[in-house]
Amino acid sequence: MDIVVLVKQVPDTESLVQIADDGVSIKTQDIKWIMNPYDELAVEEALQIKEAQGGTVTILTLGPEKAVETIRTALAMGADQGIHICDPAAEGSDALAAAKLLAAALKDLPYDLIIAGHRAVDEDNYQVAAAVAEFMGIPQISMVNKVVVSDGKITCHRTIEGGTVVVENSLPALFTTQRGLNEPRYASLPGIMKAKKKPVDVKTVADLGVDGGSVGAANRKVKIKAFNLPPERQAVRMIQGEAAADKAAELLKILHEEIKII
Template identity: 65%
Template structure:
């Protein structure tokens, strides 16, 4: 079974994010870049499916700048077989639809039975790219999957829903997105890291995919980011002093009544 994982490189959630002067993007200097956590689940699940089937290929597909190679190499070190990076300045600054258009064009040249993606990218949080890719390719899309099973030409997926689980069957080829809990991603082993350096990694441009640059990236974006801002700072907390628990409770009640005026 040939599986393609859609993988995005994002800032590490531990990184201190700063808004750039244009107020619509973030400062990228000093940012530590990692694989989007939901895409790590996608890589792990693709590897498990390949291992269970005993044959096939896992290809990592990314739209991003040169630095994204590091994320692809990490996925190759986990065990994926090949990587493809679409790196073109004209693809930058676009919206989810533009990213999906580029990914779908690349997928027309890569054989696949299954596409696995993250439910969302933790930097821009659009939750849109996988659904749009599936729509462009005319294949089924199952979101928020916590368990899957391949059955002949079909995939059976368990999805989380509010207060329960839904089981969905889809005809292959299909695309599904991962939800937290689907698996525990493996670490890249040292031999894996060494092997990854020799695995095939192709770089392509929009011209290679026959995409008109005016239809994607900043030029083709139908949705524009107008501003980015942080939530307002929270006022500092107050530590209630008192000799005994009773005195502290009495002081808390006084503050709630006289200062916060909520009781």
């Protein structure tokens, strides 16, 4: 079973995000960068399938030079090799262009299964994996919290509002991860040492045969016009009272009579 995992380096979810001077991007200094949390689940699932069934796990990422750190993290967890699409011309690509680049890299790779996070927690587009599946002409199964792969088939539990749908597809296929799928392992020290020797292939836009005029910040279909911080709320109104019962009565009065919400 040859598995490709799509990963992305993103700001740590515990980071405070600040708007850069250009007003359409974030300040990148002082940010701790991590592997997208949903991609960690994808790497873990790929490793578990490989451990049970044999095969290879390839990590594919698109990002600036430092994104190689994320590939190294996945290699330290146990993946075999990395491919890093790294080209200033690709920076700032929107989801559709990112998917085109990833799909172009996948065309040269043998794979039975592609696994990705259901969204990256930076742009929150929920889109790249679906677009990659479309460009590769394979089925996608989104937000999966349980998966069984056997006999050339994949059975996925897809989470939807209020439940799950169990669906079956034949391979090759792509699925995206949801929390609950597994508990990602930490890289071990020997793993980290080994990862340094594992191959990471760097590809440019030209290497992939993709038209430079269709990717990068200048060619976004979805143009970012402005970044704003969420509106501030008015200062909290602390509810006073002697006992819990007094505070509760006061709160209910506000919710029921003042703002009429219950």
